[in-house]
Every structure is written in C-alpha cells, then in structure tokens.
Amino acid sequence: MGVVSFINSWLRDIVVLFILISIAELIMPKGNLKKYIRLVIGLLIIFTIINPFAKLFRFDFSLDKVVFNYAKPETFNSWELEEIYHNQERQIEKIYLKKIVEDLQSLIENETEYELVDGDISILKDEDNYGQIDYLVLYIREKTRNNSQGRISIEKIEPIEINRNLEKDFTEYNNDESIKALISDKYGIEKNRINIKIYKKGIGEINE
Amino acid sequence: MEIIKIVSLGIVATVIIVLLKEIRPEFPMFISLLTGFAIFTMILGELSYVIETLSTLARRVNIEFAYFSTILKIIGMAYIVEFGAQISRDAGQESIAMKIELGGKVLIMVLAIPILLALMELILKILS
Numbered sequence: 001m002g003v004v005s006f007i008n009s010w011l012r013d014i015v016v017l018f019i020l021i022s023i024a025e026l027i028m029p030k031g032n033l034k035k036y037i038r039l040v041i042g043l044l045i046i047f048t049i050i051n052p053f054a055k056l057f058r059f060d061f062s063l064d065k066v067v068f069n070y071a072k073p074e075t076f077n078s079w080e081l082e083e084i085y086h087n088q089e090r091q092i093e094k095i096y097l098k099k100i101v102e103d104l105q106s107l108i109e110n111e112t113e114y115e116l117v118d119g120d121i122s123i124l125k126d127e128d129n130y131g132q133i134d135y136l137v138l139y140i141r142e143k144t145r146n147n148s149q150g151r152i153s154i155e156k157i158e159p160i161e162i163n164r165n166l167e168k169d170f171t172e173y174n175n176d177e178s179i180k181a182l183i184s185d186k187y188g189i190e191k192n193r194i195n196i197k198i199y200k201k202g203i204g205e206i207n208e
Numbered sequence: 209m210e211i212i213k214i215v216s217l218g219i220v221a222t223v224i225i226v227l228l229k230e231i232r233p234e235f236p237m238f239i240s241l242l243t244g245f246a247i248f249t250m251i252l253g254e255l256s257y258v259i260e261t262l263s264t265l266a267r268r269v270n271i272e273f274a275y276f277s278t279i280l281k282i283i284g285m286a287y288i289v290e291f292g293a294q295i296s297r298d299a300g301q302e303s304i305a306m307k308i309e310l311g312g313k314v315l316i317m318v319l320a321i322p323i324l325l326a327l328m329e330l331i332l333k334i335l336s
C-alpha cells in the first residue's frame with residue numbers, strides 16, 4: 001500500500017509538472033534567452049524525479065531552505081526578509097514572556113499561599129536593557145484546598161492566557177509586600193513596578 | 209475584443225512607422241516603443257490571470273513553490289530583456305542589444321545558481 005501511494009504521488013507530481021511546463025513553454029519568449037529558461041526547467045524536472053528517492057533514503061531535504069541558503073541575499077525582497085525577522089522576534093518574545101509567567105507561577109506557588117492565574121508583563125525594548133521586565137501585573141488567587149471535609153474535589157485547571165480580560169474578576173491587593181519582595185529579589189525589579197491583583201472571591205475564603 | 213484592439217494598434221503603428229520612415233527617420237523608434245508599452249499594458253490583466261492559475265496549479269501539487277516562482281520570474285525577466293533588446297536592435301544598435309541580453313543572462317544565472325547548487329547537494333547526498 002505504501003509503495004502504491006508513493007508511486008502514485010510521484011507520477012502525479014511528474015504529470016502535473018509537465019502540464020505546467022508546457023504552459024510555461026507557451027508563454028516563453030523566443031530568443032536567445034530561451035535556453036536559459038530551459039536549463040532551469042530541466043533542473044526542476046530532475047529535482048521532481050529524484051526527490052522521492054531522497055524521501056526513500058529518509059533525508060531531511062528541503063529545497064526551499066537550501067536554495068535560500070545559497071541565494072544571494074538581495075535575491076529576496078527586503079520586505080520579505082524584514083517580515084521574517086519580525087515574525088521571528090515576535091515568536092521569541094512570546095516564548096520569553098510565557099517562560100517568565102511559568103517561572104513566576106512556580107515561584108509563587110512554592111513560596112506563598114497563593115497561585116498565579118495570569119500575568120501581564122511588559123518588557124523593555126531598547127538596545128541596552130532588552131528583555132528586562134519593565135512592568136508586571138500579576139493576577140493571583142488563594143490556593144484552593146482540595147481536601148476540605150475529607151473529600152477530594154478536583155479543581156478545573158485554567159490554562160494561562162496572556163492578555164485575557166481579567167480586570168473585572170480581580171481587585172487590587174494591598175497585603176502584597178511579601179510577594180512583591182520575593183519577585184523583586186528574584187528578578188531585580190523595583191517594587192513599585194509590580195502590581196498584584198487578587199481574585200475577588202478568593203479573599204477570606206481560606207478561613208471558612 | 210482585446211485581440212482586435214491589439215492587432216489594430218499594431219497595424220496602425222506599423223503603417224505610421226513605414227510612412228514616417230522616409231520623412232523623419234528618428235520617429236519610428238519612439239512609435240515602436242510606445243506601441244510596445246501600450247500592448248503590454250493591455251495584456252497585463254490577462255497575464256496576471258494566467259500566472260495566478262499557474263501558481264494555484266503549482267501549489268496544489270508537491271512542487272516546491274519557490275522553484276516554480278523562480279521559473280516565472282525568469283520568464284518575466286526574459287520578456288523584459290527581449291523587449292529592450294529588440295528596441296535597440298530596431299534602432300540599429302546591435303551592440304547595445306547584446307549588452308542588454310548579457311545583463312539578462314547574468315541575472316537569470318544568479319537566480320538559477322542556487323537551484324543548481326541545491327540540486328547538486330541533493331544528488332550528492334543520494335549518491336553518498
């Protein structure tokens with residue numbers, strides 16, 4: 001079955017390629033440059049024919065990537081490159097913020113009576129201090145007790161989402177010096193740049 | 209009808225050029241240049257439709273898309289180079305036409321070389 005589908009996809013690629021090439025030949029200009037176009041088309045045909053063998057031998061070969069590596073940088077539009085860099089930067093930043101939130105989560109959970117629901121972090125973006133935390137808003141709630149009255153209730157674990165609208169469920173928390181000191185010590189942020197908000201229903205519930 | 213427009217434009221331009229050739233020998237070149245541009249802008253919409261169809265076809269199969277867009281780029285470059293070279297040739301400047309073609313060839317090779325090297329790498333990998 002595997003062999004049949006392999007040959008099937010191979011043949012389909014070749015057939016469609018030849019249809020495409022015949023159309024391309026139609027719109028080709030006639031003149032001295034025709035042979036250059038034919039050269040490139042020939043390369044494409046060779047590639048399509050031998051590409052399945054690369055897969056057969058389990059090479060991880062991506063033509064796009066290799067062509068990109070060999071190409072002169074100017075061959076690609078500058079805005080394309082810029083977009084690639086931007087995307088990359090955005091992804092790195094997203095991962096970085098996620099990691100900080102996870103780190104804070106484990107820190108708060110291990111050291112205090114609270115757990116982190118979400119965190120809003122803005123980082124510095126200037127050259128010298130890139131990545132340093134500029135401002136921190138933490139949404140916490142008191143740890144839920146699972147073993148109240150001898151029964152085990154399983155709490156639904158909420159996924160952490162950055163930038164969710166949490167304002168309405170959370171309120172300013174004033175008794176937060178210890179948490180602020182903890183975070184301030186670990187990350188080197190001034191205390192007045194940390195803002196901690198607590199889940200409204202959570203206050204006082206722990207004593208009931 | 210697009211085709212009638214194009215053909216009549218071409219015939220009118222040819223007649224004007226033939227008539228003007230005797231009186232003012234420098235005009236025919238401008239007219240052929242203008243006619244070329246006019247015909248090209250006329251077919252631009254249709255051409256983009258053809259190219260789009262080809263791209264969707266290429267995307268549907270497993271053919272690496274960067275590869276196919278390179279071929280389209282090369283065809284486009286070849287057209288532009290031929291256009292310029294023909295105009296120079298019509299004006300009797302064979303040497304400039306040759307230089308334009310040389311430029312086109314070099315730039316096409318710049319596009320083709322990465323593909324050639326990539327293919328070489330693939331073949332060597334399979335053989336080794």
